Amino acid sequence: MEKKTELRERLLANMDSLAKEEVETSHFIHSNPEPGCEEFKAAARLTDDLAKHGFIIEKPVGGMETAFKAHVSGKTPGPRIAFLAEYDSLGLLGHACGHNFIGTVSTFAGIALQPLMGELNGAVMVIGTPAEETWGGKIILLENGVFKDVDTAMMIHPSNETRMQAHSLAAQVVEFTFHGKPAHAAAMPWQGINALDALIQMFISVDQMRKQQRPTVRTPGVIKYGGERANVVPERAVGQFSCRGEDYEELLEVIRRVNNCADGAALATGTKVESKFVGPLYKDMIPNQTLVKLYEKNFLSIGGVIEENPHKGQGSLDMGNLSHEFPCIHPYIRIAPDDVSIHTAEFRDCAACPMADERLLLGAKTLALTALDILLEPALLEEMRKELKKK
Numbered sequence: 001m002e003k004k005t006e007l008r009e010r011l012l013a014n015m016d017s018l019a020k021e022e023v024e025t026s027h028f029i030h031s032n033p034e035p036g037c038e039e040f041k042a043a044a045r046l047t048d049d050l051a052k053h054g055f056i057i058e059k060p061v062g063g064m065e066t067a068f069k070a071h072v073s074g075k076t077p078g079p080r081i082a083f084l085a086e087y088d089s090l091g092l093l094g095h096a097c098g099h100n101f102i103g104t105v106s107t108f109a110g111i112a113l114q115p116l117m118g119e120l121n122g123a124v125m126v127i128g129t130p131a132e133e134t135w136g137g138k139i140i141l142l143e144n145g146v147f148k149d150v151d152t153a154m155m156i157h158p159s160n161e162t163r164m165q166a167h168s169l170a171a172q173v174v175e176f177t178f179h180g181k182p183a184h185a186a187a188m189p190w191q192g193i194n195a196l197d198a199l200i201q202m203f204i205s206v207d208q209m210r211k212q213q214r215p216t217v218r219t220p221g222v223i224k225y226g227g228e229r230a231n232v233v234p235e236r237a238v239g240q241f242s243c244r245g246e247d248y249e250e251l252l253e254v255i256r257r258v259n260n261c262a263d264g265a266a267l268a269t270g271t272k273v274e275s276k277f278v279g280p281l282y283k284d285m286i287p288n289q290t291l292v293k294l295y296e297k298n299f300l301s302i303g304g305v306i307e308e309n310p311h312k313g314q315g316s317l318d319m320g321n322l323s324h325e326f327p328c329i330h331p332y333i334r335i336a337p338d339d340v341s342i343h344t345a346e347f348r349d350c351a352a353c354p355m356a357d358e359r360l361l362l363g364a365k366t367l368a369l370t371a372l373d374i375l376l377e378p379a380l381l382e383e384m385r386k387e388l389k390k391k
């Protein structure tokens with residue numbers, strides 16, 4: 001039997017026997033939801049699992065308490081492949097984004113490859129990336145050098161569709177604070193300068209801007225503070241806008257225009273305005289096509305079925321920033337019906353249902369087989385890199 005076929009078969013058989021244990025891990029994380037930067041139980045469970053299967057663990061890493069890096073090396077140096085594990089929940093909604101699945105599917109793929117590494121060149125890593133929902137954990141880890149020895153990275157997000165690749169929008173939350181002057185709102189309103197009026201004016205300008213925007217632009221906003229009492233002219237008003245665009249260049253243009261709306265409102269109302277970025281800047285996701293094709297081929301080879309949801313829009317991902325540095329993929333796998341959206345209680349319940357448990361094995365097998373292809377044929381990595389360089 002050809003070496004590759006033999007390795008594939010051993011890998012898949014080993015995964016069938018590990019599946020029950022991995023489903024328990026996914027359910028454990030699901031029933032112990034922890035929000036971003038507080039994922040101590042999840043990180044401990046996954047690193048215990050990885051250590052038991054021969055991985056060397058570094059923890060914490062990158063200045064994040066609940067981040068970890070686990071690796072196992074092959075015979076000699078070669079492609080260094082990372083599976084990314086997310087495991088943060090969504091506050092009171094629990095695992096409504098199904099990150100229990102992501103943490104487990106990546107860990108499962110790593111564990112499955114470990115027994116083969118004595119016959120392969122390169123390294124397999126499982127990197128625990130906290131706080132995807134809140135702080136863009138991968139962006140912090142990237143800035144702190146955690147990915148410096150990674151050649152390529154992949155993960156799978158559970159969804160209400162199965163899609164081999166998805167683009168994501170570049171995004172930045174910008175906060176605007178208007179400063180006015182307080183006064184009695186009934187007795188002497190002419191002595192005041194109304195900061196809330198300025199913020200409302202800004203909302204109107206931003207909303208008008210939408211009519212001439214490309215469909216990829218998003219500028220939703222909220223009022224964080226608008227004054228204390230109705231009988232005092234608001235001295236201060238604070239709003240936040242989630243600015244998004246197709247890519248980094250479009251995002252910068254969106255931020256520039258939203259800033260102009262703020263300046264215009266300040267001029268019209270006689271207030272002063274200041275702005276600041278809240279949280280990191282999310283770059284758009286560039287799915288590496290060479291890697292997408294490899295993943296797709298493996299997915300279909302073990303009975304996977306592609307089912308894209310035509311009504312699905314685009315969000316933003318902290319993996320986008322990584323995809324500008326090295327080849328990455330972020331495919332989706334169905335664990336819920338079409339009309340069940342992520343970030344809902346219904347989706348949370350789906351994240352530990354029999355379909356999710358079955359797709360955990362399918363997804364982990366696809367990740368492991370894709371990594372195996374690259375470990376056996378490092379030229380694929382060169383092709384992936386060439387493609388990224390061209391972009």
Ligand SMILES: [Zn+2]
Pocket residue numbers: 097098099132157
């Ligand atoms: Zn998510």
